[in-house]
Amino acid sequence: MTKQKRKGTRSQTSVDASLVRVLDEGGRLVGEEPALPRRSLLELYSHMALVRLLDTRLMNLQRQGRIGFYGVSTGEEAAAIGSGYALKPEDWVFPALRQGGVALMRGMPLSVYIAQCYGNALDVQKGRQMPCHYAYKRANFVAWSSCIGTQLPHAVGAAWAARFKGDPRVMMAYLGDGATSEGDFHVAMNFAGVFRVPVVFFCQNNQWAISVPLSRQTASENIAVKAQAYGFEGVRVDGNDVLAVYEVTRRAVEKAREGGGPTLIEAVTYRLGGHSSSDDPSRYRDPREVERWQRLDPLARFRKYLEARGLWDEKKEIQLHEKLNEQISRAIREAEAAPPLPLETLIEDVYAEPPPRLRRQLEEVRRLRPSPS
16 A cells, blocks of 8 residues: 545645555555455445445435435445455444445345334334434444444443453444544543553544534644544545555454554545535535545546456446345335334333333323324
8 A cells, every 4th residue: 555645625635644545546556455355346346336326215215205314425435335344243333424334234134224214113223213323233233323422432342341351353433523523532532542442443534524624623634643642543544445445444453453452544535415314515515625526436436446457347337236226126115114113112122111100101192193094
């Protein structure tokens, strides 16, 4: 891998700081390729393509009123998929908003993933979380909160427990650039540095914390440099280069597994869409900035690399899109066919035996609930 400097304003591309890269913007090699077989390269591309198509399809469902909310990952696919691919099945993921693709990659069924946006009987969280707040226990993928940054101390606590028990698992703590302004970020980083716990902090720096640009989040030169204050390594990587993301994360994960302590990875990427389906980024963002980042599309870059290696072509692209769209359509049909959750689920899973006051409240809800027409 190589480190190259890119110029621009700090709020866009973090000027004067080196980015670890394997591919340039045109998909050409500028560094050492990770030792990944052909199958893995194609898996990476397929997972990224699935996330991109899901964004389009589920945003359409939201605009049609079939789901209430959605948060896209468009433009950030390489950061999430490349980092998640570096983990082992036994490792744990503490996600933020835009890592749903990692849950799918680790085995979450697509129909269950989509049902989470409906909150019906197929949703493993029983409709108790906002849409896009995925969790899947079998994939060691932990539920997260809309309260920004709270997953970071949780990840560090789990890492401390793993170290205490001699368990070789590594915890992956995802965050956005906005989370670095939260107290939980300091608490987690400080504890992780002092006790050298097996955790990797992976910051998807997409330049915007909803409508607040990076320049209003920190006066530091970049985000990765913050790790120095806590006594461990910080690395900046081109977040639109899936191969560089994978390799940087793989090294950090293995270092943590071997007792080398935490790493803060700053993946410099961009949120091409709005923060969520409720956001209009045109009210606070210069469209020329978006156009510049569109030319750095992580899928287009990786596809050019695969084509240059003779692993991809237009026919395969069409076949992949047809296959993925059919999978998504089938999963949507399955999710929408699931029945509503029974009212009893409102008082389940908190107490072994629901107390009388909750039973009374449930009966009141039953009385007030309109009769089905």
